[in-house]
Amino acid sequence: MATSLLSVGLLGLLVFLLGGNVSRERGSVIKTQHEAEGDPASPLRKAIRAHGNCIEYAPMLSLMILAVGLRSPLLPTWIAAVMLAAVASRYAHAIGVLTGASVYKANPLKFVGAAGTYLTGALLSVILIWRAAALF
Numbered sequence: 001m002a003t004s005l006l007s008v009g010l011l012g013l014l015v016f017l018l019g020g021n022v023s024r025e026r027g028s029v030i031k032t033q034h035e036a037e038g039d040p041a042s043p044l045r046k047a048i049r050a051h052g053n054c055i056e057y058a059p060m061l062s063l064m065i066l067a068v069g070l071r072s073p074l075l076p077t078w079i080a081a082v083m084l085a086a087v088a089s090r091y092a093h094a095i096g097v098l099t100g101a102s103v104y105k106a107n108p109l110k111f112v113g114a115a116g117t118y119l120t121g122a123l124l125s126v127i128l129i130w131r132a133a134a135l136f
Contacts, residue, residue: 003080004069010087011058011065018051018094040102050097054090057117061086064124071131082123089116 025044037045065083069075075083093113100107 001069001073001075003075003083004065007065007083007087008062011062011090014087014090014094015051015054015058018047018054021098022047022051040104046098046100046103049103050094053097054094057121058090061090061117061121061124064121064128068124068127068131079127082120082127085116086120086124089113089120093117 022044025047028043037048039045065086068079068083072079090113092109093116096107096109096111096113097103100110
């Protein structure tokens with residue numbers, strides 16, 4: 001259960017750090033905010049996209065991680081590793097978006113983060129289905 005709580009706490013922290021970064025970037029925009037949001041290379045656009053993408057995945061990952069953790073307080077090591085890999089994937093993706101040349105340009109961290117999110121999310125889904133099937 002400790003790994004579940006740590007994972008969800010780290011995902012929550014990422015959401016709020018990225019949200020704070022959007023507010024900070026909005027306050028530092030020199031040209032109009034509309035122009036900055038439209039430029040795929042602007043720090044504001046990258047901040048908005050990193051936060052938005054995190055919000056798309058963090059809630060579902062958090063729910064699945066908590067559900068797995070509640071069902072199995074003493075997690076097998078490999079399941080704990082999947083949870084932490086999901087968190088690391090979200091952080092990698094956010095860093096990739098924020099440090100990339102543009103929100104549209106390919107970036108190894110964005111790729112690793114997205115691929116890791118899909119893989120760990122699918123694994124967590126299968127774990128939950130498997131655990132649910134055992135209850136029938």
